[in-house]
Amino acid sequence: MTQTPSPSADDIQGLFDRIAPVYDDFNQQLSFGLHQVWKQMAVDWSQAAAGQIGLDVCCGSGDLALLLARRLGQTGQVYGLDFAPAQLAIAQQKATQQIGLAPVQWIEGDALQLPFDDAEFDVVTMAYGLRNLTDVPQGLRELQRVLKPGGRAAVLDFHRPASAWLRQFQQWYLDNVVVTAAQRFDLTAEYAYISPSLDRFPTGQQQVQLAQTAGFADVTFYPVAAGLMGILVMTK
Numbered sequence: 001m002t003q004t005p006s007p008s009a010d011d012i013q014g015l016f017d018r019i020a021p022v023y024d025d026f027n028q029q030l031s032f033g034l035h036q037v038w039k040q041m042a043v044d045w046s047q048a049a050a051g052q053i054g055l056d057v058c059c060g061s062g063d064l065a066l067l068l069a070r071r072l073g074q075t076g077q078v079y080g081l082d083f084a085p086a087q088l089a090i091a092q093q094k095a096t097q098q099i100g101l102a103p104v105q106w107i108e109g110d111a112l113q114l115p116f117d118d119a120e121f122d123v124v125t126m127a128y129g130l131r132n133l134t135d136v137p138q139g140l141r142e143l144q145r146v147l148k149p150g151g152r153a154a155v156l157d158f159h160r161p162a163s164a165w166l167r168q169f170q171q172w173y174l175d176n177v178v179v180t181a182a183q184r185f186d187l188t189a190e191y192a193y194i195s196p197s198l199d200r201f202p203t204g205q206q207q208v209q210l211a212q213t214a215g216f217a218d219v220t221f222y223p224v225a226a227g228l229m230g231i232l233v234m235t236k
């Protein structure tokens with residue numbers, strides 16, 4: 001299979017800033033609302049608990065950070081980090097509409113060079129971010145570095161299913177349904193990037209190996225939605 005060249009970090013940041021106004025509606029429509037269920041699973045499997053300090057990396061418009069903030073409660077603290085300011089602006093606005101959450105601080109920063117000390121966090125989450133990083137091993141090393149010993153990270157992303165027909169269905173859905181929906185907003189190129197980014201993305205087993213190499217002590221990859229998605233759960 002020929003692979004399209006990887007975009008630069010600037011390309012990725014520009015892309016997510018441009019799609020920010022439609023990003024939430026697209027996620028909701030194209031996943032039939034299931035992205036929220038999968039994000040909640042990531043929070044559950046991170047074993048986040050009330051009063052902890054948590055970090056959501058590549059937080060985008062903030063859905064997972066806000067679910068994490070609900071779990072950590074008012075005695076907890078959450079940081080949401082992303083390098084696309086237009087996404088962070090939406091996250092910030094959404095946070096003001098919810099009550100009973102841990103306070104959330106939104107930070108414009110780079111997932112490959114997190115602006116935090118070693119061992120600051122009890123729990124770290126990420127949704128649909130790892131696949132977008134220009135250096136996946138470095139992204140995993142940063143998650144490991146900022147976690148406290150014994151802390152957990154849960155990383156949700158697309159995954160290529162093992163079943164050939166499901167793999168075909170996924171490809172058809174991305175190439176046709178997703179890209180066609182994006183055409184209405186003149187965002188075809190922006191959404192056409194998902195499929196090649198998934199082709200480059202390590203498989204679940206490869207993710208496990210990368211996480212172990214990054215220094216995580218205990219790592220499990222859980223296929224979700226028949227392997228169309230996956231959650232990588234890692235303990236430091």
Ligand SMILES: C[S@@+](CC[C@H](N)C(=O)[O-])C[C@H]1O[C@@H](n2cnc3c(N)ncnc32)[C@H](O)[C@@H]1O
Pocket residue numbers: 009012013016017027057058059060061062063064081082083084087109110111112126127128129132133134
């Ligand atoms: C597909 S979105 C996911 C957003 C959100 N977590 C969600 O699930 O809706 C990927 C996000 O990763 C961010 N991102 C990609 N590379 C990054 C980097 N190196 N540092 C910080 N954010 C990055 C993008 O700006 C974008 O908001």
